[in-house]
Amino acid sequence: MCGITGYIGYKEAYPIIINGLKRLEYRGYDSAGIILNENENFKLRKTKGKVSDLEDKCTDLNTKATVGMGHTRWATHGVPNDINSHPHVSNNGKIALIHNGIIENYNTLKIMLISKGYVFKSETDTEVLVNLIQYMQETQQEDFATAVRYALNEVVGAYAIAVMEIDRPQEIVVARLSSPLAIGIGENEYFIASDASPFVEFTKEVVYLEDGEMATITLEGGVDVHKIKDNAKVNLIIQELKLSLEEIEKGGYDHFMLKEIHEQPKSIMDTMRGRLLVNEGTIQMAGILDYQDKFLNAEKIIIISCGTSWHAGLVGEYLIEDLARIPVEVEYASEFRYRNPIITDKDVVIAISQSGETADTLAALKLAKEKGAFIYGICNVVDSSIARLTDAGSYTHAGPEIGVASTKAFTAQLAVLTMIAIKLAKHKGVISEEKFNTLIAELETIPNKVRDVIKNTEEQVKAIARLYAKTSNFLYLGRGYNYPIALEGALKLKEISYIHAEGYPAAEMKHGPIALIDENMPIVVIAPKTDHYDKIVSNIQEINSRKGNVIAIVTENDTQVRNMVSQAIEIPDVSECLIPILASIPLQLLAYYIAILRGANVDQPRNLAKSVTVE
Ligand code: G6P
Numbered sequence: 370m371c372g373i374t375g376y377i378g379y380k381e382a383y384p385i386i387i388n389g390l391k392r393l394e395y396r397g398y399d400s401a402g403i404i405l406n407e408n409e410n411f412k413l414r415k416t417k418g419k420v421s422d423l424e425d426k427c428t429d430l431n432t433k434a435t436v437g438m439g440h441t442r443w444a445t446h447g448v449p450n451d452i453n454s455h456p457h458v459s460n461n462g463k464i465a466l467i468h469n470g471i472i473e474n475y476n477t478l479k480i481m482l483i484s485k486g487y488v489f490k491s492e493t494d495t496e497v498l499v500n501l502i503q504y505m506q507e508t509q510q511e512d513f514a515t516a517v518r519y520a521l522n523e524v525v526g527a528y529a530i531a532v533m534e535i536d537r538p539q540e541i542v543v544a545r546l547s548s549p550l551a552i553g554i555g556e557n558e559y560f561i562a563s564d565a566s567p568f569v570e571f572t573k574e575v576v577y578l579e580d581g582e583m584a585t586i587t588l589e590g591g592v593d594v595h596k597i598k599d600n601a602k603v604n605l606i607i608q609e610l611k612l613s614l615e616e617i618e619k620g621g622y623d624h625f626m627l628k629e630i631h632e633q634p635k636s637i638m639d640t641m642r643g644r645l646l647v648n649e650g651t652i653q654m655a656g657i658l659d660y661q662d663k664f665l666n667a668e669k670i671i672i673i674s675c676g677t678s679w680h681a682g683l684v685g686e687y688l689i690e691d692l693a694r695i696p697v698e699v700e701y702a703s704e705f706r707y708r709n710p711i712i713t714d715k716d717v718v719i720a721i722s723q724s725g726e727t728a729d730t731l732a733a734l735k736l737a738k739e740k741g742a743f744i745y746g747i748c749n750v751v752d753s754s755i756a757r758l759t760d761a762g763s764y765t766h767a768g769p770e771i772g773v774a775s776t777k778a779f780t781a782q783l784a785v786l787t788m789i790a791i792k793l794a795k796h797k798g799v800i801s802e803e804k805f806n807t808l809i810a811e812l813e814t815i816p817n818k819v820r821d822v823i824k825n826t827e828e829q830v831k832a833i834a835r836l837y838a839k840t841s842n843f844l845y846l847g848r849g850y851n852y853p854i855a856l857e858g859a860l861k862l863k864e865i866s867y868i869h870a871e872g873y874p875a876a877e878m879k880h881g882p883i884a885l886i887d888e889n890m891p892i893v894v895i896a897p898k899t900d901h902y903d904k905i906v907s908n909i910q911e912i913n914s915r916k917g918n919v920i921a922i923v924t925e926n927d928t929q930v931r932n933m934v935s936q937a938i939e940i941p942d943v944s945e946c947l948i949p950i951l952a953s954i955p956l957q958l959l960a961y962y963i964a965i966l967r968g969a970n971v972d973q974p975r976n977l978a979k980s981v982t983v984e
Contacts, residue, residue, distance in 0.1 A: 371455075371469035371982075372396035373550075374567045375438030375531045377541050377586060378558025382437040383430065385560070389567025390420045390439045392617060395771050395972075395979040396469070396563060397443025400454035403427065404465045405437035406538040411465060415440075415454035419973075436538050438531045438561070440467040443978040446475070447492030457496040459503040460487050463535045466499040469563055470528035470548040471983050478523065498524065502532065514585045517542045521583070521597050527728065527982065529578075531561055544583035544597055548982045549726050549754060552576040552584060552592055554607060559586045563980075564750070565610050566617050566769070573610045577752055579603075611751065616769050626772030626865070626971045630957050634820040636767040636777040637950065640784040647813050650806055652792040656745065656761040661796050663743040667717040669696040671742075673705050673733045674721040675981065677775040677860060681747075681782035682721050683853035684949045688790035691850075692808075692946065694799045702729040703984070706736055714741035721786075722746070723770055723778035724980040725753020732984065734758055747785050749778045763789070772972045773979045774864045776957045779857065780819070783950050787812060790946070811943060815950055818941045822954045826938050830955050833920060833936050834962035837891045843870035844882055844917075845956075847895035848905055854895055854949050858956035865971045866964040875908045886917040893959070894934070895952050898924040899945045909933050920959075922952050 372393025376382040386403055401423040402415025412434065414426045420441060440455035447453035456465045472478070475494035478501055483489070487500045501523060506516035513534045521528075527547035534540070543550055543561050553560035553568035553575055560568035565575050576592060578584060582603055584594045594603040622628035629636075644653050657664065664670070670689060672682035679701055686697040700710070702720075706729065712718065718737040722730045725748035734755060738744050746755050746762030749770060756762060767781035791808050794800040800808075837843075843862055847855035856872035863870045873882050875894065886892065892912055896905045906929060909919055919934035924942045931937040940951040964971045 371443050372441040372563045373438065373467045373469050373529060373531055374560070374562040375467075375541050376558070376560055377436045377539070377588060378555065379435055380558065382434050383427070383432055385567070386437055386439040387420060387424060389560075389562055390423070390441045392566040393563055394420055394441050395773055397441055397978045398973050399444050399449035400442040400451070401440065402454045402456050403437060403439040404456040404533070405432050405434035406533055406535065407432050407434035409535055409538055411458065411462070411535055413456060413458065413465070415451060415456065417450050417454065436533070436541070438465070438467050438533060438541065445471055445983055446494045453491045453493050455495055457491065457493065457499045459499045461503055464499055464502050464532060466495060466502070466530055466532045468495040468498065468528055468530045469982060470546070471526045472498055472524050472528065473526040474524065494526070498530070499532070513537060513540070514542050514583070517544065518583060518595070518597055518600060529563060539589065540585060540587045542583065542585050543578065545578040546580050546597070547728065547731065547754070550578045552578065552586065554592065557588065559592065561586070565612055569610065569612050569617065570614050574607050575610045576605055576607055608752070612769065617771060624772065624972050626774055626776060626961055629770055629772050629777045630954070630961065631823060632768065633777050633780050633823070633954065634816040636781050637784050637819060638816040639766045639768065640781040641788065641812065642766070644788055645809055645813055647809050650809075652788050652809060654763055654788060654792055656763050657789055657792055660743065660761050663717055664695070664793055665797050666715070667695060668713065668715040669698060670717045670719060671705075671712065671737070672697060672699045672719045672721060673702045673730060673737070675702050675727050675729055677779050677857060678721040678723060678782060680853045680857040680860065681779055681786060683856070684783055684850060685719070685721070685786040685790070687850045688786050688946055689793065692790040692800060693793035693797055695793065695797070700733075702727065702733040706733045712737050712740040712742050716742040717745060718742045719745045719747060720755050720759065721782055722753070722755050723749045723775055725750045725755040726980050726982050727755075728982050728984045731755055731758065747782055749781065773974055773977050774861055774960070774971065780950050780953055783953075784815070787946065808944065808946070811947060815943070815947060818943065818951055819954060822940055822951055823958070826955045827958055829938060830958040831962045834959060834966055838963050838966035840868060840889070840891055842885065842890060843868055844885065844890060844892040845870060845872040846875040846878055846892060846908065847872070848875045848901040849899065850945055850949050851895040851897070851952055854952045854956065855893070857953060858893055858960070861957055861960035862963065864977060865960055865974045866967050866969055867975070868963065875905055878908060879911070883911065883915065886912055886915040888916040888918070891918045891920060893920045893922070893956065895922045896930045897922065897940065897948050897952065898927065898942065899948070906930060906933070922955060
């Protein structure tokens with residue numbers, strides 16, 4: 370939710386900041402802005418729209434400034450327009466600020482500042498903070514960084530901020546509470562950003578600020594980190610950045626989403642690499658092994674997550690209950706937090722999050738930790754806030770996911786959950802050695818099978834997309850393990866094509882959605898050969914009687930369902946617990962190609978953001 374970036378050094382700051390903003394656009398893209406400090410003068414441009422619109426507004430900027438910062442916005446307070454865009458500048462014109470997060474007590478602070486004569490142009494909480502810094506500077510007579518610190522101590526909420534003062538072109542002050550902030554350290558140059566992608570080609574040395582920390586970055590003094598609360602000095606921990614430029618570029622694909630769909634054979638293999646050791650007959654997962662007693666003796670496992678990660682959690686419930694026979698509950702993080710949940714120190718709470726920064730998931734996890742539960746993370750982004758908060762965890766290793774609609778991170782989450790479930794089942798002694806060995810051998814074949822599904826279905830799915838691209842509604846149905854996949858298929862379609870789509874358990878169709886079915890309604894039914902096959906055949910018959918158009922995902926060589934439906938998309942025959950990974954692929958492709966035909970921006974769908982750091 371909002372991306373921030375900045376540069377201070379000896380190079381021209383403008384191209385570095387614009388390029389950085391483009392890489393952070395996944396975090397929000399309804400407005401963008403940049404401010405540069407050139408010879409103690411601010412050069413500010415901001416606009417509603419994308420970073421490319423900002424570039425159009427900067428054609429006359431003509432600057433060689435070597436310090437500046439930029440922002441790409443996902444609106445919270447105030448509609449997306451030029452005035453509400455960041456950076457915001459204080460009343461005296463001397464302080465500029467960019468912000469990712471929410472200042473919850475902004476209204477109280479704003480009223481106080483208005484009473485002191487401050488004037489506000491925008492509706493944002495951010496403009497309140499920048500003026501509060503001015504107020505602190507004037508009333509406390511303190512240096513710039515101290516004024517920032519005093520102001521932050523008055524603030525309730527979440528933030529990653531960067532602040533510049535006009536008279537101090539050699540300095541940027543940054544701070545974080547709940548929203549991420551990375552500092553790249555180069556040779557006589559420093560970068561700041563919501564994640565490390567804006568500076569990956571410049572340096573591999575990175576410092577991640579912790580919650581409650583701020584840093585003063587100067588060319589002479591480097592990075593000086595302190596606690597916001599009491600100014601206590603914090604030792605600098607420099608980490609090596611393990612991200613390459615190649616990983617964050619489109620690599621010849623039209624969109625990141627298509628690239629990421631095609632990357633899945635590799636990303637799933639990367640997820641399993643070094644863990645799934647078929648020849649040794651084992652699954653190596655240190656996070657599980659070290660804490661296996663916690664899992665095996667858990668009264669229940671609670672999975673908390675949001676969005677697509679929540680759908681992975683639902684599959685996780687089927688996997689862990691079915692294979693390992695441990696009770697699992699799956700909760701939306703936002704609901705879990707506010708309903709006084711019953712959690713004890715005998716519970717294991719698993720948070721699933723691609724970004725590792727989702728505010729609701731993070732807050733729910735903190736609650737679970739306070740109540741004494743053992744907390745485990747399944748995150749994609751290494752060193753993210755959730756990854757650092759948890760007692761243990763398993764990274765998904767899917768590589769950077771940039772398309773807002775999650776694809777490869779989802780299947781990597783499924784792969785991790787599958788390994789966890791099979792491993793726990795073995796340690797608990799509830800599956801035989803033989804079944805364990807069969808399952809891990811089969812799991813090892815999944816990356817190649819995913820490759821086959823992409824190769825064999827992409828053209829067919831494109832043709833199906835042409836038939837249904839103008840439709841207004843879609844229904845997705847599945848049973849058992851594939852019910853969450855129906856939910857995920859529907860979510861993918863609505864996220865990027867703006868077609869209304871609903872996922873439902875197939876049998877529940879009779880209790881409502883069936884009323885919607887007529888010859889204009891396409892219904893995607895996930896109907897592979899499982900123990901529920903006959904039941905799902907009956908559901909398809911019920912749809913046919915109402916003239917609905919069924920697009921079915923079927924097991925290869927299926928004839929029964931194929932003869933009943935308008936289109937049948939084949940996936941390989943695998944054990945039921947492995948079908949979700951394979952069934953997801955054609956649904957991702959269907960959403961992608963329908964969205965393309967409708968002219969939608971698949972990588973940056975309207976109103977959405979990839980990393981939701983507000984509650
Ligand atoms: C946003 C993204 C989704 C994602 C969800 C949860 O809504 O657009 O793709 O599934 O957040 O994000 P997380 O990073 O916690 O998995």
